[in-house]
Amino acid sequence: MKWRIAxxxxxxxxxxxxxxxxxxxxxxxxxxxNVVRIMYFHIASAVDAFLAFxxxxxxxxxxxxxxxxxxxxxxxxxxxxxxxxxxxxxxxDRLALSxxxxxxxxxxxxxxxxxxxxxxxxxTWWTWDPTLTTTLILWFLxxxxxxxxxxxxxxxxxxxxxxxxxxxxxxxxxxxxxSVTWWKGLHPEVITDAGFNMPPSMVITLLIxxxxxxxxxxxxxxxAYMVNWQRSELRSIRLAVRDRLAQMDQASH
Amino acid sequence: MTIWRAxxxxxxxxxxxxxxxxxxxxxxxxxxxxxxxxxxFSVGQQRALPASWASGTLWLVEVLAALTSFTRLxxxxxxxxxxxxxxxxxxxxxxxxxxxxxxxxxxxxxxECVTIPLFLWVLGVGWPVDSVSFVLAVLLGTLAFxxxxxxxxxxxxxxxxxxxxAPVLLMPLAVPLFLALVSLTAADFSxxxxxxxxxxxxxxxxxxxxxFLVLPGLLFELIVEV
Numbered sequence: 001m002k003w004r005i006a007x008x009x010x011x012x013x014x015x016x017x018x019x020x021x022x023x024x025x026x027x028x029x030x031x032x033x034n035v036v037r038i039m040y041f042h043i044a045s046a047v048d049a050f051l052a053f054x055x056x057x058x059x060x061x062x063x064x065x066x067x068x069x070x071x072x073x074x075x076x077x078x079x080x081x082x083x084x085x086x087x088x089x090x091x092x093d094r095l096a097l098s099x100x101x102x103x104x105x106x107x108x109x110x111x112x113x114x115x116x117x118x119x120x121x122x123x124t125w126w127t128w129d130p131t132l133t134t135t136l137i138l139w140f141l142x143x144x145x146x147x148x149x150x151x152x153x154x155x156x157x158x159x160x161x162x163x164x165x166x167x168x169x170x171x172x173x174x175x176x177x178x179s180v181t182w183w184k185g186l187h188p189e190v191i192t193d194a195g196f197n198m199p200p201s202m203v204i205t206l207l208i209x210x211x212x213x214x215x216x217x218x219x220x221x222x223x224a225y226m227v228n229w230q231r232s233e234l235r236s237i238r239l240a241v242r243d244r245l246a247q248m249d250q251a252s253h
Numbered sequence: 254m255t256i257w258r259a260x261x262x263x264x265x266x267x268x269x270x271x272x273x274x275x276x277x278x279x280x281x282x283x284x285x286x287x288x289x290x291x292x293x294f295s296v297g298q299q300r301a302l303p304a305s306w307a308s309g310t311l312w313l314v315e316v317l318a319a320l321t322s323f324t325r326l327x328x329x330x331x332x333x334x335x336x337x338x339x340x341x342x343x344x345x346x347x348x349x350x351x352x353x354x355x356x357x358x359x360x361x362x363x364x365e366c367v368t369i370p371l372f373l374w375v376l377g378v379g380w381p382v383d384s385v386s387f388v389l390a391v392l393l394g395t396l397a398f399x400x401x402x403x404x405x406x407x408x409x410x411x412x413x414x415x416x417x418x419a420p421v422l423l424m425p426l427a428v429p430l431f432l433a434l435v436s437l438t439a440a441d442f443s444x445x446x447x448x449x450x451x452x453x454x455x456x457x458x459x460x461x462x463x464x465f466l467v468l469p470g471l472l473f474e475l476i477v478e479v
Contacts, residue, residue, distance in 0.1 A: 064475060068475065137425045137428055140421070140424075140425040141422075141425050141426070143421070144418070144421050144422040144425065147412075147414060147418055147421065148408070148409060148412060148418060148422065151412040151413045151414040151415075151418065152411045152412050152413075153411075153413070154411060157411045158411075160475055160476060161408050161409075161411065161476050164408060164472050164475055164476050165405075165408055165422065167472075168404075168426070168468065168469075168472070169425075169426060171464075171468075172426050172429070175429045175457075175460075175461065176425075176428050176429055178429075178457075179428065179429035179432045179433065179457055180428070180432065182432075182453055182454075182457075183432050183436070
């Protein structure tokens with residue numbers, strides 16, 4: 001318990017330091033002025049949103065590999081110890097669900113911050129920019145994933161079909177981005193093959209922002225994972241109690 | 254039994270059942286036709302739609318008409334217990350998927366044969382300048398869309414929200430396909446443009462079609478396993 005409190009406190013301090021760099025230390029941009037400060041949150045949360053959806057696909061894939069006998073026959077599973085969790089398909093399933101929940105938070109934040117930035121810089125709240133459009137599609141895929149999971153009563157079936165959907169959707173995201181780019185392109189390229197198109201002070205601020213947002217993502221996923229784990233445990237207990245009551249009822253008759 | 258023979262037998266069964274009832278064909282064609290007519294009202298008394306608008310609205314009509322067939326086939330299989338029978342067939346599970354794709358494909362083609370000419374006539378778009386390219390785009394695009402739609406309908410089969418969830422999952426995934434079809438069809442409705450790179454969109458269309466025909470075939474067994 002103590003290490004969790006320490007982790008949250010450390011993250012809060014890192015977050016405040018990142019805020020200081022974002023709002024005070026880093027210089028305003030020549031063209032955009034102070035609006036550029038939105039970028040530190042926007043880009044960092046965009047990276048986390050796409051990373052989180054990648055985690056959904058990878059965790060779903062590992063869940064399928066470990067769960068289906070035909071696929072996991074080559075894996076020797078330890079039954080006890082910490083490594084048992086690594087070979088537990090339901091642990092990967094909970095990770096996929098938790099990451100999808102947090103991905104939705106970050107994707108929503110990217111869309112809102114992108115819109116505010118667009119209103120200030122492009123003078124429009126929405127434009128058919130490839131990155132913005134891809135993020136919107138990702139948001140819908142995320143919502144679809146969570147709706148799909150929550151609307152299937154059988155836990156095993158929900159895990160399997162949502163893992164399959166997560167993999168297919170993650171494979172489709174790069175194609176969506178490329179096709180929208182070919183259709184229309186407008187987004188400023190902050191990070192290109194040549195590196196960062198920014199002064200060093202802004203690069204440092206952005207990198208620290210990346211680091212803090214990554215830690216926030218990890219913490220949120222951990223918390224969501226624990227909630228989902230407790231929820232599934234509670235469900236198992238409820239089912240066991242129901243079965244026991246049914247048995248007792250049958251015995252009394 | 255080879256996989257293709259199993260596909261053919263199961264698809265023939267689906268088409269025969271629908272052909273006997275005729276209700277779904279009639280309903281889907283009426284739905285597509287009514288969408289075209291409502292579109293005609295919504296664009297007002299314009300003499301003809303611009304090519305870029307016409308291609309987008311054409312595919313919107315086709316997508317809406319196709320969506321009616323996907324959930325219908327899945328529901329029918331469940332009500333009559335046909336789904337269990339199909340899974341018990343002495344053939345690879347992917348045969349069930351490909352038979353559903355074939356059944357849906359024939360249905361959507363039948364609907365398109367009525368709605369596309371009607372669309373071109375009612376909205377005054379006129380027959381495409383490049384007919385071969387247009388027909389090829391319709392054939393390939395429909396195949397890719399039907400394959401993806403059939404797969405996602407099987408994915409949402411156990412969901413309590415399946416009727417609404419099928420399009421909610423399908424539409425975002427079909428964005429690259431939709432963009433490719435809209436771009437290619439808009440070019441077919443316009444005079445030749447030297448700056449339009451059709452090859453890029455043909456690659457997207459063919460690649461998308463290949464991926465979403467093969468990938469669901471491989472994954473189908475997993476989603477019907479439980």
